[in-house]
Amino acid sequence: MDLSYSGEHESFRREVQNFLAENARAIPKHFGVNRPTAEAVAWQRLLIERGYVARGVPRRYGGAECPPDIMRAQILGEEFARARAPLGLVNQGISMFVPTLLEWGTEAQKQDWIARTIRGELIWCQGYSEPGAGSDLASLRTFAVEDGNDFIINGQKIWTTTAHAADMMFALVRTELEAKNRYRGITYICLSMQTPGIEVRPLRTMTGAAEFNEVFLTDVRVPKHQVIGARGDGWRVSNSTLKHERGMLGDPHAALARIRNLLGLMADETVDGVSAIELPVWRDRAMRLQGRALAMKYHAMRLLTAAHKGEDLVLPRLIVKLQATELNHQIAALAVDVMGEMGLLYNDAAHSRAGGLWQKRLMFDLGMIIGGGTAQIQRNIIAERGLGLPREPKMAKL
């Protein structure tokens, strides 16, 4: 594996560095939790114009249409992380729905939705999970029946991130109720959140925020032309989305930046006058985490090489998701432990460090280990499909 950059790539790096220096004042301070702020939208537009984001999206759908160049993508990741500048908006619409639509959508659907989504004007939520259908997603029971040019949907979704702020939902519904194989008969459909019959109820998490919701659907009428892919083929379409979701959930640059922040905190915090970084037990924990973050970085390089060779990246991406989410949680856990009793403070408490950021992360990151496929399920898939270990025993049919 040759890890050196060519002269052409090094000049691209300088171009990116110059851009970041010249536009430092446009870097958004507030990004917006559910809907992007005006400054975040302006930043996104600038990055699209420069060809730094939406690189794979054709120009006719509002993207930058750059030829695939994983080295340039890597350089962008490195330089933006170094400048502490966000490399564009990250949300379910941009990271998961747009790539799915590019793969499966009709021309009209692409024209209608992609440009507005990548510019941050159209916000999407993901309506997959249901009570009783999370890890076992294929057991979903929200159903849709045909009525003229429409489907009428009834059922319930749960854990729907940003449903309260979203304009649209991409959802899985069951259309062929009598299909013998439960993976068949699932349809992937898009609906406006303004459609009559949709009720969104917030769910409060332990961070105190209400980022996700229950969504109740009662006689919700959706035009058939909003189905993505063929009717009954939604399982295959949804797998394409999940592949992109798992890719989105693990950035080694972000993990390394967190380690640097953790080491900064450990240098500042003291116990009986001794800096936390000098205390062997904590130092040992920090080094283990640093080792794992570096392993993630090299795993990402392995992925780059594999992508170069056109190899299948599904399983390596599962490893990224599993490692990154567990690692982030453990970094936050060490930060909170290092703070001692201060680690118990959050919610703007007077003496909290960094506004209680580490405490919030500790709680939030626990959710990320579950969202997009739980760690246990990821381990099962890696073991069975990646390492060829015996399959998980199934319950006997009685």
Ligand SMILES: Cc1cc2nc3c(=O)[nH]c(=O)nc-3n(C[C@H](O)[C@H](O)[C@H](O)COP(=O)(O)OP(=O)(O)OC[C@H]3O[C@@H](n4cnc5c(N)ncnc54)[C@H](O)[C@@H]3O)c2cc1C
């Ligand atoms: C922060 C967050 C955001 C989310 N956002 C969305 C969203 O926007 N849209 C959406 O549709 N969903 C969303 N989800 C839901 C998420 O996809 C599900 O929570 C996840 O798939 C797990 O399903 P479940 O909660 O039903 O748990 P279950 O499937 O009931 O699992 C419970 C436990 O049993 C374990 N388990 C289950 N089956 C097995 C097995 N075969 N082998 C070993 N262990 C097993 C699981 O790993 C887990 O520990 C979100 C979840 C979180 C936490």
